[in-house]
Amino acid sequence: MNLKTINNVYFIGIGGIGMSALARYFKFIGKNVAGYDRVSTEMTTELENAGMSVTFKDDEEEIPEVFRDTVGTLVVYTPAVPKSSALFQYFTGKGFEVCKRAQVLGFITSxxxxxxxxxxxxxxxxxxxxxxxxxxxxxxxxxxxxxxxxxxxxxxxxxxxxxxxxxxxxxxxxxxxxxxxxxxxxxxxxxxxxxxxxxxxxxxxxxxxxxxxxxxxxxxxxxxxxxxxxxxxxxxxxxxxxxxxxxxxxxxxxxxxxxxxxxxxxxxxxxxxxxxxxxxxxxxxxxxxxxxxxxxxxxxFGFKGVKRRFSYQLKSENIVYVDDYAHHPAEIDAVYQAVREMYPGKKVMAVFQPHLFSRTRDFMEEFGRSLSGFDEVVLLDIYPAREEPIEGITSARLLEEIDNDNKQLVSKKELLSLLKKTDADVVLTLGAGDIGREVEKIREVLSEKAKE
Structure with a gap:
């Protein structure tokens, strides 16, 4: 890999958090940067605003002409993208230099x-x-x-x-x-x-x-x-x-x-x-x-934090709202410890979106134990990410593992109306899926409730 001979860098999965950082790097050092992702997000919008071309259609026809030069183009992909992707098949079939994100990061930092x-x-x-x-x-x-x-x-x-x-x-x-x-x-x-x-x-x-x-x-x-x-x-x-x-x-x-x-x-x-x-x-x-x-x-002392890592969204006298990326039982335990330490005696509701069918299967009992300690638990459906469903692995099955009388399974559409009625002092949203896209709407609902 010789960055001096590379003029164009195309990312398959450009909106991912690790991929987007690399995209910013290549744009910063003067390369042409473009890419594909499944859906438009705040991240892809930021990349577009920074001058990168982003498509949301897995189709070789969407590739800008300048990125069809096999000599001057590097293609970077994330393992989360299936090998059956039309774009992945096009670039590998045409003889482009195609590298995993980790390979490129290793080269840059070496x-x-x-x-x-x-x-x-x-x-x-x-x-x-x-x-x-x-x-x-x-x-x-x-x-x-x-x-x-x-x-x-x-x-x-x-x-x-x-x-x-x-x-x-x-x-x-x-x-x-x-x-x-x-x-x-x-x-x-x-x-x-x-x-x-x-x-x-x-x-x-x-x-x-x-x-x-x-x-x-x-x-x-x-x-x-x-x-x-x-x-x-x-x-x-x-x-x-x-x-x-x-x-x-x-x-x-x-x-x-x-x-x-x-x-x-x-x-x-x-x-x-x-x-x-x-x-x-x-x-x-x-x-x-x-x-x-x-x-x-x-x-x-000057460190402010990382978005979605025990990230305060609302702090009022009667309601606190914290959003966290926790998607493993040990991470949920860490959030539980933190919230009990900071808000002893308060009623805590945890809204959890499981991430991946395989992780839910592998840690079904552990998730149940971790979630059981909260005063109220609300489960959303499993976020599949790169996976196909696994028979018998559902949020309804996980709900059975939670030893808590105050628990329920709801859809994302039902969540806001449920939160309007909550009497919890502290509300947590937990998970690595698309629950992060609901944070702003949840904050608005809880902010209004805090005024009551």
């Missing part, structure tokens, strides 16, 4: 000092915090994020090409294309079993990723994981640990003990122990990369 954040949970927030800390402390960095940083209002940052921050995505073993200088592993819970088959194979692949760290590089791991490296955690045995933790103003104040010193009265505004750990992971990576501990700690 010539830089690369920070890579891996883990089944926390990698988006951790990489966004890290990008913020580096930027805030004057490090010229390019960042490819898997979510919209509220500090940047983007999933992409380009302030220099010598240092990069990226997520290391375990889906489809994508992170094995990376060769980071500093890598972090936040968690290794069973997930994507449609790809890995079992937890043992997933563990093995994470160890393989750990082996991708460049000679002389550093591996940072959550304390307690079965992989050797520099550790971080709330536990005193970790190399970087949290001490004297206090809850204050909806966030945390704490000290960080590093191998060299104690950094006192660190402030971080995002609630939940999982976010505290994400902040500590980013702090550890930044310090191990050469940032002064005091400067890194000061930068943490």
């Amino acid at each position: 010539g830089s000092f690369c920070y890579a954040v891996a883990g089944t949970h926390g990698k988006t927030t951790t990489s966004a915090i890290l990008a913020h800390v580096l930027k805030d402390t004057g490090v010229p960095v390019t960042a490819f994020l898997g979510g919209i940083s509220e500090n940047l209002n983007s999933n992409f940052l380009l302030e220099g090409d010598k240092i990069t921050v990226t997520e290391a995505d375990e889906f489809d073993r994508s992170f094995l294309h990376l060769s980071p200088d500093i890598a972090c592993i936040t968690s290794i819970d069973a997930d994507h079993l449609d790809i890995y088959g079992n937890k043992e194979e997933m563990d093995r692949t994470f160890r393989e990723f750990a082996g991708k760290v460049k000679p002389g590089g550093k591996l940072i791991v959550r304390y307690g994981l079965p992989i050797s490296g520099i550790t971080y955690g709330v536990e005193s045995g970790a190399d970087y640990s949290v001490e004297n933790l206090e809850i204050r103003d909806g966030g945390y104040v704490f000290d960080i003990r590093t191998p060299e010193k104690l950094v006192t009265r660190v402030k971080f505004g995002k609630p939940g122990k999982h976010n505290l750990l994400n902040a500590l992971a980013a702090f550890t990576m930044a310090v191990e990369g050469g940032v002064e501990p005091g400067d890194a700690a000061e930068a943490l």
Whole structure:
């Protein structure tokens, strides 16, 4: 792959969060960029407004003429796009250079000092915090994020090409294309079993990723994981640990003990122990990369968050509305811990849209246990994404696993009218599907209710 000879870059699945960051990168460095996605979204509209041509029809006739040059065109696709796609078939059949998103990301970051954040949970927030800390402390960095940083209002940052921050995505073993200088592993819970088959194979692949760290590089791991490296955690045995933790103003104040010193009265505004750990992971990576501990700690206070990661949509005296991307039982548990810690004694309603038939099948009992703790549970139908239905795997079946008398299954069309009648003090929307598109309408309904 030689970027100097590439004039045009076409993305099959351009609206995806990881794909769109790459699209922004290529547009920024002066390439012609176009692509296809299934439906128009806020993201595809932003890409179009930035000068990229986007089509929503999987048809070779939709390809702009300039992108039909096999010599000067690179085609990037996401594994979520089926190989039967007409566009994928056209480009592969005509001899274009066709690469997975992960391959291209690996190539772009290979010539830089690369920070890579891996883990089944926390990698988006951790990489966004890290990008913020580096930027805030004057490090010229390019960042490819898997979510919209509220500090940047983007999933992409380009302030220099010598240092990069990226997520290391375990889906489809994508992170094995990376060769980071500093890598972090936040968690290794069973997930994507449609790809890995079992937890043992997933563990093995994470160890393989750990082996991708460049000679002389550093591996940072959550304390307690079965992989050797520099550790971080709330536990005193970790190399970087949290001490004297206090809850204050909806966030945390704490000290960080590093191998060299104690950094006192660190402030971080995002609630939940999982976010505290994400902040500590980013702090550890930044310090191990050469940032002064005091400067890194000061930068943490300015981090605003990532959209759809415990994202406050409404804070009033009588109703709080939080939206979160949580789509795995461990992530739901983390949201539960955060909301109970911040709003003790309040009635909490969780609106959950399961993501993928296979994940719902693989963690049916675990989802049931995680959701049972909320005071009220509302289930939406399973969001299929790239999958076909699996017989017997439905939201109605999941509802049976929830040990809660106050539970129901509704359609998205029924959701708003239900929320108009709720007496919950805190409303959560959870899931990685298209529930995010309902957030604005839900906020409007709850805002009106808050006035009553």
